[in-house]
Amino acid sequence: MAPRTATTEEEILTIFPQDFSDLDLSFTSSSASTSSFATSARSSLSLSLPSFSSFSSSLIKPLPHHSSDPRWSAVRAAANLSPNGALQLRHLKLLRYLGSGNLARVFLCRLRGFDDDDPNLEFALKVVDLNAASSAVEDRVSHVRAEARALAGLDHPFLPTLYARLDASHYACFLIDYCPGGDLHSLLLRCPGHRLPLPAARFYAAEVLLVLEYLHALGFVYRDLKPENVLLRADGHVMLSDFDICFHSDVAPALHRLPRRRKSTSGMSNCLSLLQGKHEGVDLEFVAEPESAFSRACVGTHEYLAPEIASGVGHGNGVDWWAFGVFVYELIYGRTPFKGGSKEATLRNILVGELKFPNGSAEYSRRASAAAAKDLISRLLERDPGRRMGCVKGAAEIKRHRFFRGVQWPLIRNIMPPVVVGQTAGATVAAVGKFSRERRRLLAWKWSSRSSNQQKRLFINEEIS
Ligand SMILES: Nc1ncnc2c1ncn2[C@@H]1O[C@H](COP(=O)(O)OP(=O)(O)OP(=O)(O)O)[C@@H](O)[C@H]1O
Secondary structure (H helix, E strand, O other), X not given: OOOOOOOOHHHHHHXXXXXXXXXXXXXXXXXXXXXXXXXXXXXXEXXXXXXXXXXXXXXXXXXXXXXOOHHXXXXXXXXXXXXXXXXXXXXXXXXXXXXXXXXXXXXXXXXXXXXXXXXXXXXXXXXXXXXXXXXXXXXXXXXXXXXXXXHHXXXXXXXXXXXXXXXXXXXXXXXXXXXXXXXXXXXXXHOHHHOOOHHHHHHHHHHHHHHHHHHHHOOEEOOXXXXXXXXXXXXXXXXXXXXXXXXXXXXOOEEEEOOOEOOOOOOHHHHHHHHOOOXXXXXXXXXXXXXXXXXXXXXXXXXXXXXXXXXXXXXXXXXXXXXXXXXXXXXXXXXXXXXXXXXXXXXXXXXXXXXXXXXXXXXXXXXXXXXHHHHHHHHHOOOOOOOOOOOOOHHHHHHOOHHHOOOOHHHHHHOOOOXXXXXXXXXXXXXXXXXXXHHHHHHHHHHHOOOOHHHHHXXXXXXXX
């Protein structure tokens, strides 16, 4: 898959033209010539037809979990320098082009007048040109609105924080967290066989699952899951990006009764309780899944489209769980399951093709967790949404699957992410640097204890200093 060429300084000036009075054009760049990220050729498709509305600039209020982030105080301080107290594009210094998709171009930037060496003050600026010719203005406006709505309401460690919304002329700009680790798709392309070692695949899948759980609990159906949209933060944890085709629906949280389970371990107390007819198990489970979500829009990325989107019958929350199945498959096997020679062939495979798993990969076929992965993927890639894992009981059901056995869900954001061959040096060093030697040893053991010898080499261990 050919990476897109990086935008040059001239192109950046084209994005912000000379008559754009709000912007200081003194762009300084030492690295505009090459982007460190390969952008994806698998762009999202969108055929929805929403309505037009006008925009206004705004500084987003810090949400509780992020209120102590130094970026907030910097953004506020910069805004206070302005006569109207609002952040403007001239407060930002664009440093480098990061990538682009169908809708937007994204730049690394910093606030002018702040410490130039402080990596904590770097941001990503996502710029959408509403006049661009590639799609109808109405479509672009609707996507910007969807993205703005989602970003403004999110507050999760694996999702971007929206620091400011800047609208000027026909540009809509979002100031969000910068992810120096690039995206998972670029990482896959640099890995042997374009796939991740199983423990790393499990780690990224687990973090993405938590994000989908959170989005669904808020009523958002994401619709654009793919490795290109999973960015890696400086600490190596994920950040799901790109909310322009998500949609919102009501969600009615419920407590679901779980089937009672017998204790699987042996022991005197266990025997006694069985003799007494007692069973152990959690009885109730909290589920917040937007089951009533419904849309007929044909949006998403071909290889990741659920059958109900491909057939046009209308879709709901289940499309994210289908896409999650494709995502886990791609992380593990290095390709998507239904990809055909053309987009039409891919769609046909999604609708009627057989789900096949590559064989012959000794590393995967030997392992019990590979069997677990296959089972999980098969349950997610169930064509009938009514029978698809996650559609009714949400992420809670998926988290319980044996593929994720041993994942410490509440602590995962504090676990050191796996370091994979092919990861950009910056992200690796940042991730490693955050942890003391002792902690690295402990965490390395956790990650590598179940890995094969070959995989052990792929993960961080005591030798890394
Ligand atoms: N916060 C960020 N930090 C670093 N790079 C980013 C960030 N956000 C986006 N990028 C880069 O910019 C590229 C395009 O961004 P994005 O996917 O948000 O654009 P888009 O036009 O909305 O995409 P799509 O065509 O999927 O709708 C990404 O693939 C990534 O390489």
